[in-house]
Amino acid sequence: MTTVTDELICARHGDVVVLTLNRPDARNALTGSLIRAIGDALVSAESDPGTRAIVLTASGDRAFCAGMDLRAFADGGDIGSGSDPATEAYYRLTRGETPIPVIAAVNGAAIGGGLELLLGCDLIVACTRARFGLPEAKRGLFPGGGGTNIGTRIPLSAALEMTMTGEFISAQRGFDLGLVNAVVDAEDLVATALDYARRVGACAPLSLAACKQLVRLAVTDPTKVAEQLPKWQSVVFTSQDAIEGATAFVEKREPQWKGR
Known part of the structure:
Protein backbone atom coordinates (compact mmCIF):
# COMPACT_ATOMS: atom_id res chain seq x y z
CA MET A 1 0.00 0.00 0.00
CA THR A 2 1.24 3.49 -0.86
CA THR A 3 0.15 6.72 0.81
CA VAL A 4 1.03 9.98 -0.93
CA THR A 5 0.80 13.46 0.57
CA ASP A 6 2.14 16.77 -0.68
CA GLU A 7 5.34 16.25 1.30
CA LEU A 8 5.81 12.54 2.07
CA ILE A 9 5.26 9.25 0.24
CA CYS A 10 4.83 6.19 2.45
CA ALA A 11 5.00 2.78 0.76
CA ARG A 12 5.26 -0.78 2.02
CA HIS A 13 7.57 -3.38 0.49
CA GLY A 14 6.79 -6.55 2.42
CA ASP A 15 7.91 -5.93 5.99
CA VAL A 16 9.85 -2.76 5.04
CA VAL A 17 8.30 0.73 5.06
CA VAL A 18 9.81 3.20 2.58
CA LEU A 19 9.42 6.89 3.44
CA THR A 20 10.18 9.32 0.62
CA LEU A 21 10.57 13.05 1.28
CA ASN A 22 8.50 14.61 -1.47
CA ARG A 23 9.42 18.27 -1.89
CA PRO A 24 11.90 18.04 -4.80
CA ASP A 25 11.28 21.60 -5.98
CA ALA A 26 12.37 22.82 -2.53
CA ARG A 27 15.30 20.38 -2.37
CA ASN A 28 13.22 18.35 0.11
CA ALA A 29 13.81 20.99 2.79
CA LEU A 30 12.15 20.41 6.15
CA THR A 31 8.98 22.20 7.19
CA GLY A 32 6.98 21.66 10.34
CA SER A 33 4.34 19.76 8.40
CA LEU A 34 6.94 17.47 6.79
CA ILE A 35 8.55 16.81 10.16
CA ARG A 36 5.17 15.82 11.58
CA ALA A 37 4.39 13.67 8.53
CA ILE A 38 7.65 11.77 9.03
CA GLY A 39 6.88 11.46 12.73
CA ASP A 40 3.37 10.17 12.09
CA ALA A 41 4.77 7.52 9.74
CA LEU A 42 7.33 6.50 12.37
CA VAL A 43 4.67 6.19 15.06
CA SER A 44 2.60 4.03 12.73
CA ALA A 45 5.59 1.82 11.88
CA GLU A 46 6.60 1.45 15.52
CA SER A 47 3.09 0.29 16.46
CA ASP A 48 3.02 -2.34 13.69
CA PRO A 49 4.79 -5.61 14.63
CA GLY A 50 4.85 -6.47 10.92
CA THR A 51 7.29 -3.64 10.19
CA ARG A 52 10.88 -4.86 10.51
CA ALA A 53 12.79 -1.93 8.97
CA ILE A 54 12.39 1.54 7.50
CA VAL A 55 14.06 2.98 4.41
CA LEU A 56 14.27 6.77 4.27
CA THR A 57 14.88 8.41 0.90
CA ALA A 58 13.78 11.45 -1.13
CA SER A 59 12.30 12.49 -4.46
CA GLY A 60 14.23 14.06 -7.29
CA ASP A 61 17.90 13.93 -8.22
CA ARG A 62 19.20 17.17 -6.72
CA ALA A 63 18.96 16.74 -2.97
CA PHE A 64 18.15 14.26 -0.26
CA CYS A 65 17.38 17.15 2.09
CA ALA A 66 18.64 20.72 2.24
CA GLY A 67 17.87 21.08 5.94
CA MET A 68 15.35 23.54 7.32
CA ASP A 69 13.23 25.41 4.79
CA LEU A 70 14.67 28.88 5.35
CA ARG A 71 12.08 30.51 3.08
CA ALA A 72 9.23 29.04 5.12
CA PHE A 73 11.02 30.02 8.33
CA ALA A 74 11.55 33.60 7.11
CA ASP A 75 7.84 33.78 6.30
CA GLY A 76 7.04 32.86 9.89
CA GLY A 77 6.27 29.22 9.17
CA ASP A 78 6.26 26.40 11.69
CA ILE A 79 9.63 24.61 11.86
CA GLY A 80 8.56 21.62 13.91
CA SER A 81 9.15 22.84 17.45
CA GLY A 82 6.03 21.31 19.00
CA SER A 83 5.76 18.59 21.64
CA ASP A 84 3.11 16.47 19.92
CA PRO A 85 3.78 12.71 19.47
CA ALA A 86 4.65 13.05 15.78
CA THR A 87 7.22 15.78 16.34
CA GLU A 88 8.71 13.87 19.26
CA ALA A 89 8.97 10.75 17.08
CA TYR A 90 10.85 12.73 14.42
CA TYR A 91 13.40 14.01 16.90
CA ARG A 92 13.81 10.53 18.37
CA LEU A 93 14.81 9.51 14.86
CA THR A 94 17.43 12.26 14.65
CA ARG A 95 18.88 11.00 17.95
CA GLY A 96 19.05 7.44 16.69
CA GLU A 97 16.37 6.32 19.16
CA THR A 98 13.79 4.88 16.77
CA PRO A 99 13.55 1.23 17.88
CA ILE A 100 13.08 -0.03 14.32
CA PRO A 101 16.23 -0.13 12.16
CA VAL A 102 16.40 2.79 9.71
CA ILE A 103 18.38 2.66 6.47
CA ALA A 104 18.89 5.86 4.49
CA ALA A 105 19.02 5.94 0.69
CA VAL A 106 20.67 9.25 -0.18
CA ASN A 107 19.79 10.42 -3.67
CA GLY A 108 21.56 13.80 -3.62
CA ALA A 109 22.96 16.47 -1.31
CA ALA A 110 22.36 16.11 2.44
CA ILE A 111 22.99 19.55 3.92
CA GLY A 112 22.71 20.87 7.46
CA GLY A 113 19.55 19.43 8.97
CA GLY A 114 19.44 16.92 6.13
CA LEU A 115 22.76 15.46 7.27
CA GLU A 116 21.59 15.66 10.89
CA LEU A 117 18.61 13.54 9.87
CA LEU A 118 20.97 10.98 8.33
CA LEU A 119 23.03 10.76 11.52
CA GLY A 120 19.98 9.28 13.23
CA CYS A 121 19.80 6.48 10.65
CA ASP A 122 21.58 3.22 11.29
CA LEU A 123 22.95 2.53 7.83
CA ILE A 124 23.49 4.92 4.92
CA VAL A 125 23.51 4.02 1.24
CA ALA A 126 24.45 6.86 -1.11
CA CYS A 127 24.36 7.28 -4.86
CA THR A 128 27.50 8.52 -6.56
CA ARG A 129 26.20 12.10 -6.89
CA ALA A 130 25.40 12.46 -3.16
CA ARG A 131 27.22 15.06 -1.11
CA PHE A 132 27.29 15.77 2.61
CA GLY A 133 27.85 19.06 4.39
CA LEU A 134 27.35 21.06 7.56
CA PRO A 135 27.73 24.65 6.31
CA GLU A 136 26.25 26.38 9.38
CA ALA A 137 29.51 28.06 10.45
CA LYS A 138 29.57 29.87 7.09
CA ARG A 139 26.22 31.41 8.05
CA GLY A 140 27.15 32.47 11.56
CA LEU A 141 25.54 29.40 13.13
CA PHE A 142 26.56 25.89 14.17
CA PRO A 143 24.93 22.47 13.59
CA GLY A 144 22.59 22.72 16.56
CA GLY A 145 20.24 19.91 15.60
CA GLY A 146 22.67 17.07 16.27
CA GLY A 147 25.25 17.75 13.58
CA THR A 148 28.00 18.17 16.15
CA ASN A 149 27.54 14.45 16.85
CA ILE A 150 29.10 13.67 13.48
CA GLY A 151 32.30 12.78 15.33
CA THR A 152 30.51 9.64 16.54
CA ARG A 153 30.34 8.43 12.94
CA ILE A 154 33.62 9.63 11.43
CA PRO A 155 37.13 10.41 12.77
CA LEU A 156 37.43 13.53 14.93
CA SER A 157 39.79 15.30 12.52
CA ALA A 158 37.30 14.88 9.67
CA ALA A 159 34.37 15.92 11.86
CA LEU A 160 36.17 19.12 12.84
CA GLU A 161 37.10 19.80 9.22
CA MET A 162 33.49 19.44 8.06
CA THR A 163 32.00 21.57 10.83
CA MET A 164 34.74 24.24 10.90
CA THR A 165 35.13 24.76 7.14
CA GLY A 166 31.49 24.13 6.23
CA GLU A 167 32.67 22.40 3.07
CA PHE A 168 31.00 19.39 1.46
CA ILE A 169 32.40 15.91 1.06
CA SER A 170 31.58 13.49 -1.75
CA ALA A 171 29.81 10.16 -1.39
CA GLN A 172 33.11 8.35 -1.90
CA ARG A 173 34.79 10.46 0.78
CA GLY A 174 31.87 9.68 3.07
CA PHE A 175 32.42 5.98 2.40
CA ASP A 176 36.14 6.25 3.04
CA LEU A 177 35.47 7.96 6.38
CA GLY A 178 32.89 5.39 7.45
CA LEU A 179 29.86 7.67 7.27
CA VAL A 180 28.42 5.77 4.31
CA ASN A 181 27.99 1.99 4.13
CA ALA A 182 27.78 1.71 0.35
CA VAL A 183 28.04 3.94 -2.72
CA VAL A 184 26.03 2.78 -5.74
CA ASP A 185 24.70 4.09 -9.03
CA ALA A 186 21.49 6.10 -8.72
CA GLU A 187 19.38 3.42 -10.38
CA ASP A 188 20.50 0.87 -7.76
CA LEU A 189 20.03 3.13 -4.73
CA VAL A 190 16.65 2.10 -3.33
CA ALA A 191 17.12 -1.57 -4.25
CA THR A 192 20.40 -1.62 -2.32
CA ALA A 193 18.82 0.06 0.69
CA LEU A 194 15.93 -2.41 0.58
CA ASP A 195 18.41 -5.29 0.49
CA TYR A 196 20.09 -3.93 3.62
CA ALA A 197 16.67 -3.46 5.23
CA ARG A 198 15.64 -7.03 4.53
CA ARG A 199 18.92 -8.47 5.81
CA VAL A 200 18.71 -6.42 8.98
CA GLY A 201 15.00 -7.10 9.37
CA ALA A 202 15.63 -10.85 9.18
CA CYS A 203 17.23 -10.66 12.63
CA ALA A 204 15.30 -10.73 15.91
CA PRO A 205 13.62 -7.40 16.79
CA LEU A 206 14.73 -7.41 20.45
CA SER A 207 18.28 -8.27 19.44
CA LEU A 208 18.31 -5.40 16.96
CA ALA A 209 17.00 -2.94 19.55
CA ALA A 210 19.70 -4.04 21.99
CA CYS A 211 22.47 -3.80 19.39
CA LYS A 212 21.25 -0.41 18.22
CA TRP A 232 19.22 -6.01 27.82
CA GLN A 233 20.74 -9.34 28.83
CA SER A 234 17.78 -9.96 31.12
CA VAL A 235 15.28 -9.09 28.40
CA VAL A 236 16.89 -10.68 25.34
CA PHE A 237 18.46 -13.85 26.72
CA THR A 238 15.22 -14.89 28.43
CA SER A 239 12.96 -14.00 25.52
CA GLN A 240 10.84 -16.32 23.40
CA ASP A 241 12.88 -15.20 20.41
CA ALA A 242 16.11 -16.44 22.03
CA ILE A 243 14.56 -19.88 22.36
CA GLU A 244 13.20 -19.66 18.82
CA GLY A 245 16.61 -18.66 17.45
CA ALA A 246 18.31 -21.68 19.04
CA THR A 247 15.51 -24.02 18.02
CA ALA A 248 15.51 -22.81 14.43
CA PHE A 249 19.29 -23.26 14.27
CA VAL A 250 19.03 -26.87 15.51
CA GLU A 251 16.11 -27.62 13.18
CA LYS A 252 17.88 -25.93 10.24
CA ARG A 253 14.99 -23.60 9.39
CA GLU A 254 14.34 -19.87 9.30
CA PRO A 255 13.30 -18.45 12.69
CA GLN A 256 9.86 -16.99 13.21
CA TRP A 257 10.38 -13.95 15.43
CA LYS A 258 7.71 -12.66 17.81
CA GLY A 259 9.55 -9.61 19.14
CA ARG A 260 9.20 -10.87 22.70
Whole structure:
Protein backbone atom coordinates (compact mmCIF):
# COMPACT_ATOMS: atom_id res chain seq x y z
CA MET A 1 0.00 0.00 0.00
CA THR A 2 1.24 3.49 -0.86
CA THR A 3 0.15 6.72 0.81
CA VAL A 4 1.03 9.98 -0.93
CA THR A 5 0.80 13.46 0.57
CA ASP A 6 2.14 16.77 -0.68
CA GLU A 7 5.34 16.25 1.30
CA LEU A 8 5.81 12.54 2.07
CA ILE A 9 5.26 9.25 0.24
CA CYS A 10 4.83 6.19 2.45
CA ALA A 11 5.00 2.78 0.76
CA ARG A 12 5.26 -0.78 2.02
CA HIS A 13 7.57 -3.38 0.49
CA GLY A 14 6.79 -6.55 2.42
CA ASP A 15 7.91 -5.93 5.99
CA VAL A 16 9.85 -2.76 5.04
CA VAL A 17 8.30 0.73 5.06
CA VAL A 18 9.81 3.20 2.58
CA LEU A 19 9.42 6.89 3.44
CA THR A 20 10.18 9.32 0.62
CA LEU A 21 10.57 13.05 1.28
CA ASN A 22 8.50 14.61 -1.47
CA ARG A 23 9.42 18.27 -1.89
CA PRO A 24 11.90 18.04 -4.80
CA ASP A 25 11.28 21.60 -5.98
CA ALA A 26 12.37 22.82 -2.53
CA ARG A 27 15.30 20.38 -2.37
CA ASN A 28 13.22 18.35 0.11
CA ALA A 29 13.81 20.99 2.79
CA LEU A 30 12.15 20.41 6.15
CA THR A 31 8.98 22.20 7.19
CA GLY A 32 6.98 21.66 10.34
CA SER A 33 4.34 19.76 8.40
CA LEU A 34 6.94 17.47 6.79
CA ILE A 35 8.55 16.81 10.16
CA ARG A 36 5.17 15.82 11.58
CA ALA A 37 4.39 13.67 8.53
CA ILE A 38 7.65 11.77 9.03
CA GLY A 39 6.88 11.46 12.73
CA ASP A 40 3.37 10.17 12.09
CA ALA A 41 4.77 7.52 9.74
CA LEU A 42 7.33 6.50 12.37
CA VAL A 43 4.67 6.19 15.06
CA SER A 44 2.60 4.03 12.73
CA ALA A 45 5.59 1.82 11.88
CA GLU A 46 6.60 1.45 15.52
CA SER A 47 3.09 0.29 16.46
CA ASP A 48 3.02 -2.34 13.69
CA PRO A 49 4.79 -5.61 14.63
CA GLY A 50 4.85 -6.47 10.92
CA THR A 51 7.29 -3.64 10.19
CA ARG A 52 10.88 -4.86 10.51
CA ALA A 53 12.79 -1.93 8.97
CA ILE A 54 12.39 1.54 7.50
CA VAL A 55 14.06 2.98 4.41
CA LEU A 56 14.27 6.77 4.27
CA THR A 57 14.88 8.41 0.90
CA ALA A 58 13.78 11.45 -1.13
CA SER A 59 12.30 12.49 -4.46
CA GLY A 60 14.23 14.06 -7.29
CA ASP A 61 17.90 13.93 -8.22
CA ARG A 62 19.20 17.17 -6.72
CA ALA A 63 18.96 16.74 -2.97
CA PHE A 64 18.15 14.26 -0.26
CA CYS A 65 17.38 17.15 2.09
CA ALA A 66 18.64 20.72 2.24
CA GLY A 67 17.87 21.08 5.94
CA MET A 68 15.35 23.54 7.32
CA ASP A 69 13.23 25.41 4.79
CA LEU A 70 14.67 28.88 5.35
CA ARG A 71 12.08 30.51 3.08
CA ALA A 72 9.23 29.04 5.12
CA PHE A 73 11.02 30.02 8.33
CA ALA A 74 11.55 33.60 7.11
CA ASP A 75 7.84 33.78 6.30
CA GLY A 76 7.04 32.86 9.89
CA GLY A 77 6.27 29.22 9.17
CA ASP A 78 6.26 26.40 11.69
CA ILE A 79 9.63 24.61 11.86
CA GLY A 80 8.56 21.62 13.91
CA SER A 81 9.15 22.84 17.45
CA GLY A 82 6.03 21.31 19.00
CA SER A 83 5.76 18.59 21.64
CA ASP A 84 3.11 16.47 19.92
CA PRO A 85 3.78 12.71 19.47
CA ALA A 86 4.65 13.05 15.78
CA THR A 87 7.22 15.78 16.34
CA GLU A 88 8.71 13.87 19.26
CA ALA A 89 8.97 10.75 17.08
CA TYR A 90 10.85 12.73 14.42
CA TYR A 91 13.40 14.01 16.90
CA ARG A 92 13.81 10.53 18.37
CA LEU A 93 14.81 9.51 14.86
CA THR A 94 17.43 12.26 14.65
CA ARG A 95 18.88 11.00 17.95
CA GLY A 96 19.05 7.44 16.69
CA GLU A 97 16.37 6.32 19.16
CA THR A 98 13.79 4.88 16.77
CA PRO A 99 13.55 1.23 17.88
CA ILE A 100 13.08 -0.03 14.32
CA PRO A 101 16.23 -0.13 12.16
CA VAL A 102 16.40 2.79 9.71
CA ILE A 103 18.38 2.66 6.47
CA ALA A 104 18.89 5.86 4.49
CA ALA A 105 19.02 5.94 0.69
CA VAL A 106 20.67 9.25 -0.18
CA ASN A 107 19.79 10.42 -3.67
CA GLY A 108 21.56 13.80 -3.62
CA ALA A 109 22.96 16.47 -1.31
CA ALA A 110 22.36 16.11 2.44
CA ILE A 111 22.99 19.55 3.92
CA GLY A 112 22.71 20.87 7.46
CA GLY A 113 19.55 19.43 8.97
CA GLY A 114 19.44 16.92 6.13
CA LEU A 115 22.76 15.46 7.27
CA GLU A 116 21.59 15.66 10.89
CA LEU A 117 18.61 13.54 9.87
CA LEU A 118 20.97 10.98 8.33
CA LEU A 119 23.03 10.76 11.52
CA GLY A 120 19.98 9.28 13.23
CA CYS A 121 19.80 6.48 10.65
CA ASP A 122 21.58 3.22 11.29
CA LEU A 123 22.95 2.53 7.83
CA ILE A 124 23.49 4.92 4.92
CA VAL A 125 23.51 4.02 1.24
CA ALA A 126 24.45 6.86 -1.11
CA CYS A 127 24.36 7.28 -4.86
CA THR A 128 27.50 8.52 -6.56
CA ARG A 129 26.20 12.10 -6.89
CA ALA A 130 25.40 12.46 -3.16
CA ARG A 131 27.22 15.06 -1.11
CA PHE A 132 27.29 15.77 2.61
CA GLY A 133 27.85 19.06 4.39
CA LEU A 134 27.35 21.06 7.56
CA PRO A 135 27.73 24.65 6.31
CA GLU A 136 26.25 26.38 9.38
CA ALA A 137 29.51 28.06 10.45
CA LYS A 138 29.57 29.87 7.09
CA ARG A 139 26.22 31.41 8.05
CA GLY A 140 27.15 32.47 11.56
CA LEU A 141 25.54 29.40 13.13
CA PHE A 142 26.56 25.89 14.17
CA PRO A 143 24.93 22.47 13.59
CA GLY A 144 22.59 22.72 16.56
CA GLY A 145 20.24 19.91 15.60
CA GLY A 146 22.67 17.07 16.27
CA GLY A 147 25.25 17.75 13.58
CA THR A 148 28.00 18.17 16.15
CA ASN A 149 27.54 14.45 16.85
CA ILE A 150 29.10 13.67 13.48
CA GLY A 151 32.30 12.78 15.33
CA THR A 152 30.51 9.64 16.54
CA ARG A 153 30.34 8.43 12.94
CA ILE A 154 33.62 9.63 11.43
CA PRO A 155 37.13 10.41 12.77
CA LEU A 156 37.43 13.53 14.93
CA SER A 157 39.79 15.30 12.52
CA ALA A 158 37.30 14.88 9.67
CA ALA A 159 34.37 15.92 11.86
CA LEU A 160 36.17 19.12 12.84
CA GLU A 161 37.10 19.80 9.22
CA MET A 162 33.49 19.44 8.06
CA THR A 163 32.00 21.57 10.83
CA MET A 164 34.74 24.24 10.90
CA THR A 165 35.13 24.76 7.14
CA GLY A 166 31.49 24.13 6.23
CA GLU A 167 32.67 22.40 3.07
CA PHE A 168 31.00 19.39 1.46
CA ILE A 169 32.40 15.91 1.06
CA SER A 170 31.58 13.49 -1.75
CA ALA A 171 29.81 10.16 -1.39
CA GLN A 172 33.11 8.35 -1.90
CA ARG A 173 34.79 10.46 0.78
CA GLY A 174 31.87 9.68 3.07
CA PHE A 175 32.42 5.98 2.40
CA ASP A 176 36.14 6.25 3.04
CA LEU A 177 35.47 7.96 6.38
CA GLY A 178 32.89 5.39 7.45
CA LEU A 179 29.86 7.67 7.27
CA VAL A 180 28.42 5.77 4.31
CA ASN A 181 27.99 1.99 4.13
CA ALA A 182 27.78 1.71 0.35
CA VAL A 183 28.04 3.94 -2.72
CA VAL A 184 26.03 2.78 -5.74
CA ASP A 185 24.70 4.09 -9.03
CA ALA A 186 21.49 6.10 -8.72
CA GLU A 187 19.38 3.42 -10.38
CA ASP A 188 20.50 0.87 -7.76
CA LEU A 189 20.03 3.13 -4.73
CA VAL A 190 16.65 2.10 -3.33
CA ALA A 191 17.12 -1.57 -4.25
CA THR A 192 20.40 -1.62 -2.32
CA ALA A 193 18.82 0.06 0.69
CA LEU A 194 15.93 -2.41 0.58
CA ASP A 195 18.41 -5.29 0.49
CA TYR A 196 20.09 -3.93 3.62
CA ALA A 197 16.67 -3.46 5.23
CA ARG A 198 15.64 -7.03 4.53
CA ARG A 199 18.92 -8.47 5.81
CA VAL A 200 18.71 -6.42 8.98
CA GLY A 201 15.00 -7.10 9.37
CA ALA A 202 15.63 -10.85 9.18
CA CYS A 203 17.23 -10.66 12.63
CA ALA A 204 15.30 -10.73 15.91
CA PRO A 205 13.62 -7.40 16.79
CA LEU A 206 14.73 -7.41 20.45
CA SER A 207 18.28 -8.27 19.44
CA LEU A 208 18.31 -5.40 16.96
CA ALA A 209 17.00 -2.94 19.55
CA ALA A 210 19.70 -4.04 21.99
CA CYS A 211 22.47 -3.80 19.39
CA LYS A 212 21.25 -0.41 18.22
CA GLN A 213 21.23 1.16 21.68
CA LEU A 214 24.35 -0.49 23.11
CA VAL A 215 26.56 0.09 20.07
CA ARG A 216 25.58 3.76 19.95
CA LEU A 217 26.11 4.17 23.70
CA ALA A 218 29.55 2.60 23.46
CA VAL A 219 30.51 5.58 21.29
CA THR A 220 28.49 8.40 22.85
CA ASP A 221 28.31 7.49 26.56
CA PRO A 222 30.34 4.38 27.49
CA THR A 223 29.47 4.74 31.17
CA LYS A 224 25.83 3.97 30.38
CA VAL A 225 26.71 0.70 28.66
CA ALA A 226 27.48 -0.94 32.00
CA GLU A 227 24.04 0.18 33.20
CA GLN A 228 22.08 -0.89 30.14
CA LEU A 229 23.91 -4.12 29.27
CA PRO A 230 22.50 -6.25 32.13
CA LYS A 231 19.01 -4.90 31.43
CA TRP A 232 19.22 -6.01 27.82
CA GLN A 233 20.74 -9.34 28.83
CA SER A 234 17.78 -9.96 31.12
CA VAL A 235 15.28 -9.09 28.40
CA VAL A 236 16.89 -10.68 25.34
CA PHE A 237 18.46 -13.85 26.72
CA THR A 238 15.22 -14.89 28.43
CA SER A 239 12.96 -14.00 25.52
CA GLN A 240 10.84 -16.32 23.40
CA ASP A 241 12.88 -15.20 20.41
CA ALA A 242 16.11 -16.44 22.03
CA ILE A 243 14.56 -19.88 22.36
CA GLU A 244 13.20 -19.66 18.82
CA GLY A 245 16.61 -18.66 17.45
CA ALA A 246 18.31 -21.68 19.04
CA THR A 247 15.51 -24.02 18.02
CA ALA A 248 15.51 -22.81 14.43
CA PHE A 249 19.29 -23.26 14.27
CA VAL A 250 19.03 -26.87 15.51
CA GLU A 251 16.11 -27.62 13.18
CA LYS A 252 17.88 -25.93 10.24
CA ARG A 253 14.99 -23.60 9.39
CA GLU A 254 14.34 -19.87 9.30
CA PRO A 255 13.30 -18.45 12.69
CA GLN A 256 9.86 -16.99 13.21
CA TRP A 257 10.38 -13.95 15.43
CA LYS A 258 7.71 -12.66 17.81
CA GLY A 259 9.55 -9.61 19.14
CA ARG A 260 9.20 -10.87 22.70
